[in-house]
Amino acid sequence: MPRLSRVLLAASACLPILAALAAPAAARITDRELSCADWLKSGGHRKSEYSAGVAEKIRAFCAANPRMKAIDAEMTMTGD
Template identity: 75%
Template sequence: MPRLSRALLAAFAGLLLAAPAAAGITDPQLSCADYLKAGAHRKSEHSAAVAEKIRAFCAANPKMKAVDAEMTMTGD
């Protein structure tokens, strides 16, 4: 399997374990790359485990909108 596929598979597997949480990313135009550069994941409203899953998903999908990555990982 290519690395990207493994990363996505791991991210989606984590989705099954993640509990729904309140949305923490408020800028709908923020890309995952910008989210990671800004260090916004360090001050997340999510638990450390969920914040790490969002960060990993964003790292694998830098062009995706951060708010979409958050919704994917939290189920919100």
């Protein structure tokens, strides 16, 4: 296989990864007025689109800061 073909093949394999990294992350908590306490009570934390580790960090942060808005806690823990 010519060298250029291998380089192009390797670059095309990386495109989905680069696109995911470059795309802005969207908040998964849609109710901007929902407090952390209410979000935890509602069971919204069980429907997370995040990986288990990130979801657990958001739940723990909300448990420690129940008066904070849930969307702000999410953004704090995910860096959005």
